[in-house]
Amino acid sequence: MMGAETGALLEARQVIVRFGGLEAVGGLDMAVARGAIHGLIGPNGAGKTTVLNVLTGFIRPTAGRLVFDGEEIGGLNVNGFARRGLARTFQNIRLFGAMTVLESVLVGAHQRFSASAPALIFGARTARAAERAMIARAHELLAFVGLGRDVADRVATTLSYGHQRRVEIARALMSSPKLLLLDEPLAGMNALEKQEIADLVRQVRAQGITVLLIEHDMQIVRSLCDHLTVLEYGKLLADGEPEQVLADPAVQAAYLGRAR
């Protein structure tokens, strides 16, 4: 019932991740539909980040299969995942130190450069044109995520927390991904900023990019996501439409049980 024919962009089948004795993910099946904003939720330590790490190649699962855009991707390197069109941000922001915002964002476009070493050394016109085009695109994306031109030449790690998150999103978008995976992009933000980022996510989807996001704020999740997957102790607890999933007593118990 799952598969390319149903229009799923990414599918995980029977994914198991063990850290020593701990089973962080236990036999998870999930599918992210094309064009969706898919929420991955669950209490702290449920295994959400671990799943995202599996989906982006950071962790090779103990068992299980991954199919992305009709292709088996389980055996690839992390950069192979990125090259197929998966881009991500990190729960703990990981921007490159000592790089300016513009340079950091350009790293996201790495796979779109192809000039040879001689072309670079002798300043070939094609190499210059590619660089110019990507710089222009980087400025566009910085504006898109709500950052002014004045921040482009600042060292990224000196920006405010909220701005660093936006730079990370711009960097991920720079590769023109098919799927954008965001690990708690709203964490630590005030209500206004949360709304801004939620709008940003909608705009990203409007450009035809599928989004998978991890989030704890149920209000936002309810209004933003088309589909929810709920994890508890690494196992699938519920999966479906937000209203229906959030009304599920088991889901409510999982959250209430932990909220003490």
Next chain:
Amino acid sequence: MDYFGQLLANGLVLGAIYALTAVAFTLVYGVVRLVNFAFGELFMLGAFLTTSLMLPEVRLFGTVVPMPGFPLPIAALGAIVITGVIGVVVDRIAYRPLRNAPRLAPLITSIAVSVVLQSLAQTIWGAEELRFPQFYLATLEPVVLFDSIYLSVMDLVVMATAVVAMLGLSLFIARSSLGRAMRASAEDQTAAMLVGIPVNRVVAAAFAIGSGFAALAGLLYAQTYGFAHSSMGFLPGLKALTAAVLGGIGSVPGAALGGLILGLVEALGAGYLPNGTAWKDAISFVLLVGLLYMRPQGLLGRPELNSAGRGSLLGGASAAGAGWLQAIFARGDALLARGAAAGTPAAFGLLAVAVIVGLMVPSDYWLRILTMVVIYGMLASGLNVIVGFAGLLDLGFVAFWAVGSYLTSILFVLVLKDGYGVAPQEVWWLLYLNLPLAGLLAAGFAVLLGTPTLKLRGDYLAIMTLGFGEIVRVVAINWMDLTNGPMGIRGIPAPNLFGIALGSPRAQFFFALALAVVVVFAVARLVRSYVGRAWVAIREDEEAAEAMGVPTARYKLYAYATSGFVGGFVGVFYAHSQQYISPLNFSLFENILLLMLVVLGGLGTFLGPFVGALIWIVFLQLALDLPFVQAYPETRFALLGVVLIVLMVFRPQGLAASARVGLTMPGARAKEAA
């Protein structure tokens, strides 16, 4: 059988000494994750202190000083205690401020500490060997086993001491509360801190015990081979580190096992392989490289120790340090930042200054020195690609330089002149062909050596590249047919252009300058593009770089290749400008010196390598006018080491850090602004 037995006995003695030193590396690595390269020097201090305490008088600073003339056990105990204290002091001053710094910082610091200790020892005890005194035990008849194996009583004492020391240490770790605290910190430092283990005290204890073990090994070595010398700790230190890695760094039984294996392999290899004694140093390093390739965690080690810390000396370190020091640098920083912002015009300005200096300087002597500055600046620029931009600590860079120098020397002298009787003037153009050819050869070589290091990170990477560098040096010494061995190659012709000899110091300076323009231009073009951005991304956060689609393994190899190309390219000119090369020109010390120059000037800048080279080489000469330096020339190296340690603590990004390099194509940005 007799021969085998004898080799076995030699191997056991050597193995015992390596094992004791390996314990030092392992203990400290276990609790602070630091490869303290300075243990080789503490080993040497143990030897000198014991020898000195046993003698009735010793020459210190060139004057005869009366000494107590203790018997061996008392002198040994004294030496061990003093060395232990030195180890703790070194940790307190040089390493403790860097506990939370990026991995490269303490690694470079420990290399600097080695240089300081070795230079100081040479200043104090002089450049000659200090003979180990005769004493009672050494005069006893050897013990004969199986009618054929001769073991001196001291050999037995060495082995017994090692066994007792190891057992004592194991008991200490298992039973005493400090030992248990050490083991807990080794398991998980944060957890140890949380349960209230005084981590600083545990680290100090590890340094004290480790240094004591190194001293013990050093004095046993001095006793076995009959001398102490300021550079004696260097090779045994590397071998012991090899042993520690072999056994699995962090594990005490592993260190014992690794030391024993290494001692035996070396002794048996020296005995059985053709021309084995000459190649025995290479054996250990081949073992090291092979092991790191196949099983980086060592025989008994844990794989997670091969992990990359995130961040670099440049990312976010700028605000650290004492206010007064920042104030000193503020002016220069502002100037450099303005220069860097100006970009190309500033570069042309600097070039113009160099040209004017080259035209104005009247003395040949100073022109030669300035040529050296340019050569070392270029070499340091090559090293900077891999260390400064890609963030991979490469201690085998000299090998690429050697490839270039040897290629051109072998072709010009051994093949054409000696082989076919072709006069160098007739083939002057070959030099210009050799420049790119050697660059490509060295780049290929760099990729070859780089490939097995791809799985390795941080400290292990440094150790493996160091192993490669040493292997190349041993090969250069021993492959007589190819390299003329330790005699080196003489009579390399000075550069020549269309029959015009460019041998004069002024011509050579300008030749070097022209090459420097090529090197800096090419490197700058690569760095200021997506390639440089990928390198810096790898340096700052390798995993995140991968996630952005950077094939990090491939880009590391590109960095090796670029660095190798520069090394080979410059090596060609170096040979023609020196007109004589030998394996001594390409020692690990040269590599360390180049590293220090890059760090001094500023990692990851174009200006830094030249600033470092200028300051250091000019200082080397100017200081010679001081009477004190004339008497103790090595103190200059000690000063360089001290400067580096201070820099690592207060300004890890180096002097010229503010000449920050932009990572986008200059032209592309200019258009955009318009």
